[in-house]
Structures are given as structure tokens and as C-alpha cells.
Amino acid sequence: MIPYTAPTQDQLLAIRINAGIEELAQSERFAAAEPDLVEAIVEGIGQFAAGEFAPLNRVGDEQGAVLENGVVRLPDGFEEAYGHYVEQGWNAIASPADFGGQGLPFTLGCNVIENLGAANMAFTLLPMLSIGAIEALDHHGSDAQKAMYLPDLVSGRWSGTMNLTEPQAGSDVGALRTTAHPVTADEFNGEHTGKYRIKGQKIYITWGDHTLADNIVHLVLARTPEAPEGSRGISLFVVPKYHVNADGSLGSANDVRPVSLEHKLGINASPTCVMSYGDNDECIGEIVGSENRGLAAMFTMMNNARINVGSQGVQIAERATQQAQSYAKERIQSARAGSGDANPVAILEHPDVRRMILRMKALTEATRALLYYTSGQVDRGTLGDAAAKARADVLVPMLKAWGTDIGIEVASLGVQVHGGMGFVEETGAAQHYRDARIAPIYEGTNGIQAADLVTRKLGLENGEVFAALMADIARDCADHPALFALAGECAAVGTWMRDEASLDDRLAGSVPFTTMCAVTVAAWQMVRQNRAVSAGDAPALAAIKPVTTRYILDHVVPEASGLKAAAIAGAGLLYELSADQLVG
Incomplete structure (x- = not known):
């Protein structure tokens, strides 16, 4: 497996042009995000990721x-690398300043995660989940909870988890059975401060247990007595691995433990735990917010996680592309057809290998452009821009779904570039493909993301949010006929889905429609990058960006336009066969 080299110039371009970091820095809240600091962070985390996380990817x-x-034991080197991550303050980049964070834009936090994840996707799930826990507690926790948990979560000395899934309740979170019973005053040191006795089992808990952090703060969904059925009756609880004393020191172990680890296709260094709460009826948690409002609180964490999972598509695509580029330059095989020279050449000289490498590179850059455009809208929402916040809500399912699909496509192409050597483990190309496969599944499958887009996000503000996005693209890209047409097609299909199609028809076409929309936005952001480069920005990319942009416009945009037929085909054909005929 080749070393990781951070694509710093392309990242900085995306942060400037797609996220609009200089505009964000004009606000009082993000005034510290000046160009010199932004560049230092992007270069610094790239170097850290390459030097500390990347060498552990293979051993992990x-x-x-x-x-x-x-006790969960981690691969060699992980403890030291995580210690350096905490010491250097990378976990605190975009965390709230009131609790020790730097309070910088979410966009810069995304860059930290992108670089770490490209270097080592499995390891990076640890800080990624912690950042989500910080977000949930900062938005929904009490002042006392924030004071107790956030400083150590922000520093990285403690880590956080998200506990939703149960054996009988996967995507249907409302079917969970974990219970939370109030602890009476005389049972808990003579006072009742919202503490509950938690009992149940959760599965697929990423980094649910480990020894790298001093404490693990579990955010657990559970049902209180007399709670309504379904998702309306779910509450959120903070359940630490170790009790926290009033002075902030750690107390005794809570009644929570890992039962087993899942044996997975990839991300093997990430402990995916089955967690048991209250085996001895002594697991104590504290409610976050009010009873029956847990899912709303957890969605804050999930929305953050969905953006970072979309980033994982960029991460694995970048690493797979670098791997394939290196192999294609070094592997000598066959003369180039039609050259008149019988000497074998590097496979990079053959047209089909060139096609694959260019596609990998262009798709990676386009997905990165979409990532940072989304993060910039999130930051504007944080500053109080309601329109940007609503636009971010529309973009998140596109980024999560298309971004992770691209991660798989690019990783698969990486294996293909290696030929037979890609199918064996020694080159490392296979690991990228295996690691990438989880991303379209967790944090809501890509089918769920597509359903979210066509059932909830299309209707925001009576459809005006989505319509405004496509109108902006059409207005800005009138000189790019294929992209202009695709934006119009997305707008038309969106109107049909919202106003005319049945629910079944919308859901049947949701996945191709989501791809159409994501490609439209990503291509637009590539056009914006290319204009900036043509005007003198990022001179190191002056020869590259026009070519990758043309590839997106000339190849990927027409592919997305071809999905319109599937998006409006309706659900009729899907039910032509009975269930027995379909699976018999």
C-alpha cells in the first residue's frame, strides 16, 4: 500500500470556492478563519494524517x-497515534469555544476528518463519532451536562458513541426495546436529577468500547415507562462507561459492557460492538432534553454523521486513486497500440487505463466539491442564514448517498487498474474496496437517503428550497448546455414527484433521482472551481482542473441525464411479479 499524500491544493480550492471560507471569515463568529490559518490547518492535518494515521491503515x-x-484491544500503534491526535488539538478545531474548542467553521472540521479518513478510514470513525456526540450535547444537553461532558469530549480525552440499532430494530428505530426507568431520589444519593436505569442491548455500535480514551460517553436511545409507541416514544440518554464525579474525576464503572465484536467485510480496526446495558440492573444514564424527544436530539448527531459519511466517499476515492495512479505509472506491460514501437510501456499509457484513472480523479474532485459546498451551507446556517440551512438539509442526502456510491465505484476501478494484483491483498487495493462498502449502509442506507430527499426534502417550504437550488444552477450554467438541461430535468422531475406522483412512484424513482441531483450540484461546483482556476486561483491546478471539469460535464452529466427515465418510471413494474414469483 503506497503512502498517503494529502491533496492540499484541491482541498484548499474547494474550501475557498465551494465552501466560501473567506465570506464566512467576515462574520464575527468565524473571524479567526483567515487565509493563513486555514492554509496552516489544511497543510498541518494533511501532514499529521500522512505521518501518523496512514502508516497504521494496513496493520489495522x-x-x-x-x-x-x-476489553477491546486495538492494533499496534493506535494508542500512540491517538494520543498525538489529542495532544495536537485536532479534535477541537470546529468544537465550541466555550468548552475548549477553537470554534472554527464546520468546513475546517470536515477537512480534518477528510484527511484522517483518507489516511485511515477505520481509525477515523473514532473522532468522527465523538464530534457527533459533541454536536448533540451542545444543542440538546443541559448546562450541567455540557459542563460535565463537553470539555473532555472536545479535547478527545473522552470519546462518544451513537446507540440506535437493536437486533430487532434496524432502520425502524421506533421498534427499539431498550428501557429507561426513572431512579427515585432515595436510590441515588438522596436526589433525583433526571437519572434513569437503562436496560437493553444495542448492536453495530462503532467504537463502542476501547482503551484509547479515558472514558466513553454513550448516547443511547431508550423508551421510558408509558411512552407512546413508535418513534414518538423514544428518549435520549447519556450513559458514560465510567461514572463522573461532581468534581469531574472518574468514578466507578457503569453497568455497561461490550458483549462481542462484529466480524466485518472491512474497517477491521474499528471495533463494531454489541453493547449490553444493565446486565446487573445498575446501568445509570441521564436524560438529554425531555422525555419522548430523543429522536430529534439524535438527528442532530446523525445529520453531522451523514455529512462525514459522505466525506468517506471522498476519503476512500482519494486513497484508491492515489494507489491506482502509483501502480499504473510503475507497472510495465505491452506496447501501446498503434504506436509503432514494440517496447512495453507503463499501463498508464494505454487508453483504457487512462480512462479509468481520469474517471477516478474527476469523480473524486467532484465529490469533494459537493462535500465542501454542503459544509459551507451548514456554516452559513450556523450564522443564522435560514435559506442556507434549508439548502444544507436538501444537500445532505445527496452527499451521503452519491458520495458513498462514488467511493465504491472509484475503489472498484482502483482494483481494476491493478488487474489480478488488485484482487489479492498484498497491494492494498482490495482493502479500499472492502472498507468502502459499509459507507452506503450505515447512518441510514442510501435508499433511505433517497427516500428522505423525495418525501421530506422536496417539500421544504412548498418545494421552494429545491426549486431555488436548481434555478441557481441553471442560471449560473447557461453556457454549459448539458448541465443546464440536467438542472431543468431535475427541477421537472422534482415537481412531478412532489405534485403528481404517488408515494410508491416517488420511492421507486428516488435512487436515480438522487443521483441526478447530486451530479447536477457537484458538476456546478466543479464549474465554479474551474472558473476560479482560470482566473488565476490555485495555479498548481491550472492544467488539471479544466480536464477533470470537462470529464464531469462531458461524461458524468450525460450519464445522470440518462437516469430520468428510471426516475419517472413509477413503481408498477416493481410489483408485476408476486413476492413468491420474485424470490422463488
């Missing part, structure tokens, strides 16, 4: 996380 895959005598 080979050794994996192991549960021994009730």
Missing part, C-alpha cells in the same frame, strides 16, 4: 480490533 486491517477478557 491485518490485526483488527479484538475483544479479550471484556
Whole structure:
């Protein structure tokens, strides 16, 4: 597996042009995000990721996380690297300043995660989940909870998790059975401060247990007595691995433990735990917010996580592309057809390998452009721009779904570039493909993201949010006929889905429609990048960006336009066969 090299220039371009960091820095809240600091952060985290996280990617895959005598052990080198991550303050970049964070834009936090994840996707799930926990507690926790948990979560000394899924309740979170019973005053030191006794089991808990952080702060969905059925009756609880004393010191162990680790296709260094709460009826948690409002609080964490999972598509695509580029330059095989020279050449000289490498590179850049455009809208929403916040809501399912699909496509192309050597483990190309496969599944499958787009997001403000997005693209890209037409097609299909199609018809066409929309926005953002480069920005990319942009416009945009037929085909054909005929 080749070393990781951070694509700093392309990242800085996306942060400037797509996120609009200089505009964000004009606000009082983000005034510190001046160009010199932004460049220092992007270059610094790129170097850290390449030097500390990337060398552990292979060993993490080979050794994996192991549960021994009730304790999760991590691969060699992980403890030292995480310690350096905490010491250097990378976890605090975009965290709230009131609790030790730097309070910088979410966009810069996304860059930290992008670089770390490209270097080592499995390891980066640890800080990624912690950042989501910070977001949830900062928005929904009480002042006392924030004071107790956020400083150590922000620093990275403690880590956080998200506990939704149960054996019988996957995407249907409302079917969960974990219970939370109030603790009476005489049971808990003579006072009742919203504490509950938690009992149940959760599965697929990413970094649910480990030894790298001093404490693990679990955010757990559970049902209180007399709660309404379904998702309306879910509450959120903060359940630490170790109780926290009033002075902030750690107390005794809580009644929570990892039962087992999942044996997975990829991300082997990330301990995916089955967690048991209250085996001895002594698991104590504290409610976050009010009863029956847990799902709303958890969605804050999930929305953050969905953006960062979309980023994982960029991460794995970047690493797979670098791997394929290196191999294609070094692998000598066959003369170039029609050259008149019988000497074998590097496979990079063959047209089909060139096609694959250019596609990998262009798709990676386009997905990165979409990532930072989304993060910039999130930051504007934080500053009080309601229109930007609503636009971010529309963009998130596109980024999560299309971004992770692209991660798989690019990783698969990477294997293909390697030929037979890609199918064996020694080159590392196979690991990228295996690691990428989880991203379209967790944090809401890509089918759920597409359903969210066509059932909830299309209707925001009576459809005006989505319509305004496509209108902006059409207005800005009138000189790019294929992209202009695609924006119009997306707008027309969106209107049909919202106003005319049945629910079944909308859901049947939701996945191709989501791809159409994501490509439209990503291509627009590539056009914006290319204009900036043509005007003198990022001179190091002057020869590259026009070509990758043309590839997106000439190849990927027409592919997306071809999905319109599937998007409006309706659900009729899907039900032509009975269930027995379909699976018999």
C-alpha cells in the first residue's frame, strides 16, 4: 500500500470556492478563519494524517480490533497515534469555544476528518463519532451536562458513541426495546436529577468500547415507562462507561459492557460492538432534553454523521486513486497500440487505463466539491442564514448517498487498474474496496437517503428550497448546455414527484433521482472551481482542473441525464411479479 499524500491544493480550492471560507471569515463568529490559518490547518492535518494515521491503515486491517477478557484491544500503534491526535488539538478545531474548542467553521472540521479518513478510514470513525456526540450535547444537553461532558469530549480525552440499532430494530428505530426507568431520589444519593436505569442491548455500535480514551460517553436511545409507541416514544440518554464525579474525576464503572465484536467485510480496526446495558440492573444514564424527544436530539448527531459519511466517499476515492495512479505509472506491460514501437510501456499509457484513472480523479474532485459546498451551507446556517440551512438539509442526502456510491465505484476501478494484483491483498487495493462498502449502509442506507430527499426534502417550504437550488444552477450554467438541461430535468422531475406522483412512484424513482441531483450540484461546483482556476486561483491546478471539469460535464452529466427515465418510471413494474414469483 503506497503512502498517503494529502491533496492540499484541491482541498484548499474547494474550501475557498465551494465552501466560501473567506465570506464566512467576515462574520464575527468565524473571524479567526483567515487565509493563513486555514492554509496552516489544511497543510498541518494533511501532514499529521500522512505521518501518523496512514502508516497504521494496513496493520489495522491485518490485526483488527479484538475483544479479550471484556476489553477491546486495538492494533499496534493506535494508542500512540491517538494520543498525538489529542495532544495536537485536532479534535477541537470546529468544537465550541466555550468548552475548549477553537470554534472554527464546520468546513475546517470536515477537512480534518477528510484527511484522517483518507489516511485511515477505520481509525477515523473514532473522532468522527465523538464530534457527533459533541454536536448533540451542545444543542440538546443541559448546562450541567455540557459542563460535565463537553470539555473532555472536545479535547478527545473522552470519546462518544451513537446507540440506535437493536437486533430487532434496524432502520425502524421506533421498534427499539431498550428501557429507561426513572431512579427515585432515595436510590441515588438522596436526589433525583433526571437519572434513569437503562436496560437493553444495542448492536453495530462503532467504537463502542476501547482503551484509547479515558472514558466513553454513550448516547443511547431508550423508551421510558408509558411512552407512546413508535418513534414518538423514544428518549435520549447519556450513559458514560465510567461514572463522573461532581468534581469531574472518574468514578466507578457503569453497568455497561461490550458483549462481542462484529466480524466485518472491512474497517477491521474499528471495533463494531454489541453493547449490553444493565446486565446487573445498575446501568445509570441521564436524560438529554425531555422525555419522548430523543429522536430529534439524535438527528442532530446523525445529520453531522451523514455529512462525514459522505466525506468517506471522498476519503476512500482519494486513497484508491492515489494507489491506482502509483501502480499504473510503475507497472510495465505491452506496447501501446498503434504506436509503432514494440517496447512495453507503463499501463498508464494505454487508453483504457487512462480512462479509468481520469474517471477516478474527476469523480473524486467532484465529490469533494459537493462535500465542501454542503459544509459551507451548514456554516452559513450556523450564522443564522435560514435559506442556507434549508439548502444544507436538501444537500445532505445527496452527499451521503452519491458520495458513498462514488467511493465504491472509484475503489472498484482502483482494483481494476491493478488487474489480478488488485484482487489479492498484498497491494492494498482490495482493502479500499472492502472498507468502502459499509459507507452506503450505515447512518441510514442510501435508499433511505433517497427516500428522505423525495418525501421530506422536496417539500421544504412548498418545494421552494429545491426549486431555488436548481434555478441557481441553471442560471449560473447557461453556457454549459448539458448541465443546464440536467438542472431543468431535475427541477421537472422534482415537481412531478412532489405534485403528481404517488408515494410508491416517488420511492421507486428516488435512487436515480438522487443521483441526478447530486451530479447536477457537484458538476456546478466543479464549474465554479474551474472558473476560479482560470482566473488565476490555485495555479498548481491550472492544467488539471479544466480536464477533470470537462470529464464531469462531458461524461458524468450525460450519464445522470440518462437516469430520468428510471426516475419517472413509477413503481408498477416493481410489483408485476408476486413476492413468491420474485424470490422463488
